[in-house]
Structure formats: structure tokens, C-alpha cells
Amino acid sequence: MSSSDSPLPKFRRRAEARPDEVLDAALSLFMEQGFARTSVEQVARRAGISKGAVYLYFESKEAILVGLVNRAIAPLSEVLFENITSFEGDPRPALAQILRLMGQVMGQQRNRAVPLIVLHEAPAAPNIAALFREAVLDRSIPAISALLAQGVAGGYIRSVDPEMTARTVIGPILAHIILFEIFGIAKDDGLQMDRLIENHITILMAGLEPQKEH
Amino acid sequence: MSSSDSPLPKFRRRAEARPDEVLDAALSLFMEQGFARTSVEQVARRAGISKGAVYLYFESKEAILVGLVNRAIAPLSEVLFENITSFEGDPRPALAQILRLMGQVMGQQRNRAVPLIVLHEAPAAPNIAALFREAVLDRSIPAISALLAQGVAGGYIRSVDPEMTARTVIGPILAHIILFEIFGIAKDDGLQMDRLIENHITILMAGLEPQKEH
DNA sequence: TGCTAATAACTGACTGGTCAGTTATTTATT
DNA sequence: AATAAATAACTGACCAGTCAGTTATTAGCA
Structure with missing residues (x-):
């Protein structure tokens, strides 16, 4: 694990794709474990961000689920x-x-x-x-x-x-x-x-x- | 609330009806709130006993649910x-x-x-x-x-x-x-x-x- | 083209609360 | 007195949501 030459940017500015990435991570985890047994921390990790960042895009854990429903219904x-x-x-x-x-x-x-x-x-x-x-x-x-x-x-x-x-x-x-x-x-x-x-x-x-x- | 002259015994010894009373309490609470949102403490209170006593009759919270399923299936x-x-x-x-x-x-x-x-x-x-x-x-x-x-x-x-x-x-x-x-x-x-x-x-x-x- | 704010994106430690399960102690029964 | 039944206080783990601080990115300026 060489940390010096990491070509991947740590942040991706203007991340308009983030909410969708969070929803993707949440969907796969909810499918595996269900909503209640999935923590926001897990969702954040799978989306490749920190827990705090999730709350930049979603007001609450439940809001993630609402987002999923709306995306599926669209x-x-x-x-x-x-x-x-x-x-x-x-x-x-x-x-x-x-x-x-x-x-x-x-x-x-x-x-x-x-x-x-x-x-x-x-x-x-x-x-x-x-x-x-x-x-x-x-x-x-x-x-x-x-x-x-x-x-x-x-x-x-x-x-x-x-x-x-x-x-x-x-x-x-x-x-x-x-x-x-x-x-x-x-x-x-x-x-x-x-x-x-x-x-x-x-x-x-x-x-x-x-x-x-x- | 006079506490001195309570004629009701605080305990009821040899309660073989207890498991069924716990199941009754659990069923009514699970119907109201669901399994996950119901605590063992609540089940105990509704059954008129303490939380610890529930664990004399059921190994775990899940064992209560198993008991309910078995009783319903019988x-x-x-x-x-x-x-x-x-x-x-x-x-x-x-x-x-x-x-x-x-x-x-x-x-x-x-x-x-x-x-x-x-x-x-x-x-x-x-x-x-x-x-x-x-x-x-x-x-x-x-x-x-x-x-x-x-x-x-x-x-x-x-x-x-x-x-x-x-x-x-x-x-x-x-x-x-x-x-x-x-x-x-x-x-x-x-x-x-x-x-x-x-x-x-x-x-x-x-x-x-x-x-x-x- | 470099340098310096300004700001947007993000982090992770922390809080407050819940709750399953355990245990030391008390109470009732024989 | 001995024992079974039950209690209540406790432990340890988990987790949603917050926030003070950090880092990347952009914009303004020389």
C-alpha cells in the first residue's frame, strides 16, 4: 500500500453525483441486511465517504430511504x-x-x-x-x-x-x-x-x- | 398511592402460567409496535413482572418470538x-x-x-x-x-x-x-x-x- | 504564471440515548 | 433456615445525528 503516489483525488469537487452514489451504497446494503440493521456509517463507507458527508446530502437515515423510493418510482x-x-x-x-x-x-x-x-x-x-x-x-x-x-x-x-x-x-x-x-x-x-x-x-x-x- | 397496606402480593410464586403471560404481553406489544421497536423491558412490564424474570422463562428476545410462532402454529x-x-x-x-x-x-x-x-x-x-x-x-x-x-x-x-x-x-x-x-x-x-x-x-x-x- | 485568500467538501471524534442480557440482592414460600 | 422466585441496578455495545476542525479546489490578484 504505497500512499505517496495515489493518483486518486481525495475529494471530488462539485460532487453532484454524490447523492446517487450514497443511494447506490444504501440500496446494496439495505438489500443485504435490511434498513434497520444497516448503519449510516456502513452506507458512508461503501459510498467511499465519511458518515458526516452523508448528512451533507441527506437530512436523516430515513431521508435516504425516501430518496431510494423516489428514485425507484420515477x-x-x-x-x-x-x-x-x-x-x-x-x-x-x-x-x-x-x-x-x-x-x-x-x-x-x-x-x-x-x-x-x-x-x-x-x-x-x-x-x-x-x-x-x-x-x-x-x-x-x-x-x-x-x-x-x-x-x-x-x-x-x-x-x-x-x-x-x-x-x-x-x-x-x-x-x-x-x-x-x-x-x-x-x-x-x-x-x-x-x-x-x-x-x-x-x-x-x-x-x-x-x-x-x- | 398508599404503599403500606397493599394486599396484593408483590410476587406470585410458582407461576407456571408465566410463559404464556409473557407471550400474551409480547404479542400485544409486537402487534402495536413491531418486534424490533419493542423492548424486553416493555414486555416484562405488561406481563406484570421485571425484565430479569422474563429471562427466567426465555433465553433471549428472539426466543419469545419463536414461542409465539410455535403457539400460533400448534x-x-x-x-x-x-x-x-x-x-x-x-x-x-x-x-x-x-x-x-x-x-x-x-x-x-x-x-x-x-x-x-x-x-x-x-x-x-x-x-x-x-x-x-x-x-x-x-x-x-x-x-x-x-x-x-x-x-x-x-x-x-x-x-x-x-x-x-x-x-x-x-x-x-x-x-x-x-x-x-x-x-x-x-x-x-x-x-x-x-x-x-x-x-x-x-x-x-x-x-x-x-x-x-x- | 505564481501566490493568496475564500470556500466547498469532507472528516472523525463525540454526545446522548437505547437496549439486550447479567448479576448481586431481596422477598416469599416450605 | 433453606431455597426458589423475582427484582433492580448494572454493563457493554451500538448507533443516529452533531460539530469543530481539516483538506482540496477555485477565484482573485500581482
Whole structure:
């Protein structure tokens, strides 16, 4: 370890990349150990700075988590939800498309990480839970409910309860991820998200088939 | 506050009910604040004893949680699972029955409490997660899969993937509870477990209908 | 081009508080 | 008196957040 010829600058002035570097370090540590068991000191070390510097960019430890949630939510543009709510016609192809998209997105571990951390931290940090709920759940679930309600009204699908059916649509994905990530079920076989999605779509399409007139 | 004439004995010797009293106190506190945010001192106070006394009955704080899980699991006798795996015929009525039973059980807040605490504590305490997985998940989910596989083999239901379909069967219940308990969705309307279960059964029964020969 | 403020980036020791688990002591029971 | 049960004070470790001081970088000036 020669210390004399270190070519790396000790500081990097105008470090606008720092907050993102802190978030990267925090995400990897939170994924490994969870939020509560990770200290700010650890985050700082992994980001290559001191603990004090973290507090130059984030007000508190919780603010780091808020930053992570916001960064993860950003790409989920309004476009997706807006398009769904204005949909007309048989909702089943749209549902299948949404499910395949969800499968693709949640098939990536990095996309599962933040929701899982939020899930764990929600009871201890209600404002984090509220943030996630308002930004993700309160937009996506009503959109699916509306899509289903429109399908029922138009007679395209069986006369189901739209709100509860939204749970039947998304529930299996949530369950699959939790069983895999939290309880380690089928860890050897991998997540097999595609296998789940296609099977689920098969059952759902048939289950929503409009009833014969009796 | 006269302290001289207290007729209550300060100690209650030979308290064989103590472990259960500690578990009761711990459960109510864990439900209110979560495991991590509850101190052993608080558990002791609510149980009406001192902190030191808790350690006469439980080796560690985690041992209290293990005790809670075991106490919650005990009533889930083998009978349920054994009966399912040996079932022959159309699995759909059996599935509906299982779902209605799950709905009844998980409709009670006290039955949701321990699983939710485990869900929250699983990442920090892998042995708790493993205990719950082995005692509950590894017995119930394969039982449902076997029931479905038997139904497929006998031509009673559509030719689905039994393991993945098990997620479609139980996923919505899990999702509903999590959305309600952790993210507080539909808190005003109550849990409405029956409404979910009946709607889910409708879709599931139709979705598993055997395909027409083509 | 050098030299000298000025300032932005950063450090690490420190504080105050919490809490799991231990132990010396006290109290009740037989 | 002997013993079991329970207490309360204590220990050691951890950690979020603070702050006085240090170092790198830039700007102004000669």
C-alpha cells in the first residue's frame, strides 16, 4: 500500500453525483441486511465517504430511504396508468399485457429491491409506507379496478367485483415474490416469473370469460 | 398511592402460567409496535413482572418470538393437510372450502398478527422465517399443488401448472391482507375478507373449468 | 504564471440515548 | 433456615445525528 503516489483525488469537487452514489451504497446494503440493521456509517463507507458527508446530502437515515423510493418510482411514468383508465373494450388483452409487463419488471431483482425494503420498513416508518402507497398502489390498483369495471359494464367479462378482482389479478405476483424473496421458497429453481405469469394469465382469462345467458 | 397496606402480593410464586403471560404481553406489544421497536423491558412490564424474570422463562428476545410462532402454529394440526393430499376427484369444491376456511381464519386479526410479525422479522431473523416456512408454508402449499395435480391428472380441471396455480389460489388472500395491514388500503371499509374470498372463488372455479375438446 | 485568500467538501471524534442480557440482592414460600 | 422466585441496578455495545476542525479546489490578484 504505497500512499505517496495515489493518483486518486481525495475529494471530488462539485460532487453532484454524490447523492446517487450514497443511494447506490444504501440500496446494496439495505438489500443485504435490511434498513434497520444497516448503519449510516456502513452506507458512508461503501459510498467511499465519511458518515458526516452523508448528512451533507441527506437530512436523516430515513431521508435516504425516501430518496431510494423516489428514485425507484420515477420511471413509473403517469403514461402507463393514464392509458389504462381510458381503455375501452374487452379488458382481458390489456390485463394480459399489464401482467406480462409486471412480470418483466419484477423479474429483475433490482426492481424488487425497493418495494421489498418498503414492505419491511412500512410498520416502523408510516410515512414511507404512505409515500409508496400514494405513488404506486393508489395509482395502479384503482386503474386495474377501473379497467375491470369498464369491462363488466360493457359485458366483455363476467360480472365480477372490480376492486376484489384487482387483488386476484395482482395478488399471485405479490405472493410469488414474497414466497421467493422472504421465505426462500424454490430458491434453487430461480424465480420463474414467466412461468407464473403465463399460467396465471391462462386461469384469469378463462375465469373472466363472460357467463352464458341462462 | 398508599404503599403500606397493599394486599396484593408483590410476587406470585410458582407461576407456571408465566410463559404464556409473557407471550400474551409480547404479542400485544409486537402487534402495536413491531418486534424490533419493542423492548424486553416493555414486555416484562405488561406481563406484570421485571425484565430479569422474563429471562427466567426465555433465553433471549428472539426466543419469545419463536414461542409465539410455535403457539400460533400448534392449532394448525396435520389433519388439515393430510386430508387434502389424499383427496380424489374434482378439486374445485375442496379448493373453495379451503379458501373459505382461510378467509375465516385470516379474517380474525389475532390470527393475522403472528404471520405479519414473521413477515416483517424474516430478513433479520432467518431462523424464524425458516421455522414458519417449514411449519406452515412447506406443508400447505405443496398440499394445494398436489390437490391441483391430482385434479389435472383426473381431467377434473384445466391442464394447469399445479405449483404456479397454487400461487394463483392463495396469492390474492396474501395480497389483500398486506394491502390492508401494511399499506392501510381500504382501512375505512374494513378488511372485507368474505367479499374477497367469494369473488376470488367465482373467478377461480371458472378459470379452472376443463377445456372443451377441440 | 505564481501566490493568496475564500470556500466547498469532507472528516472523525463525540454526545446522548437505547437496549439486550447479567448479576448481586431481596422477598416469599416450605 | 433453606431455597426458589423475582427484582433492580448494572454493563457493554451500538448507533443516529452533531460539530469543530481539516483538506482540496477555485477565484482573485500581482
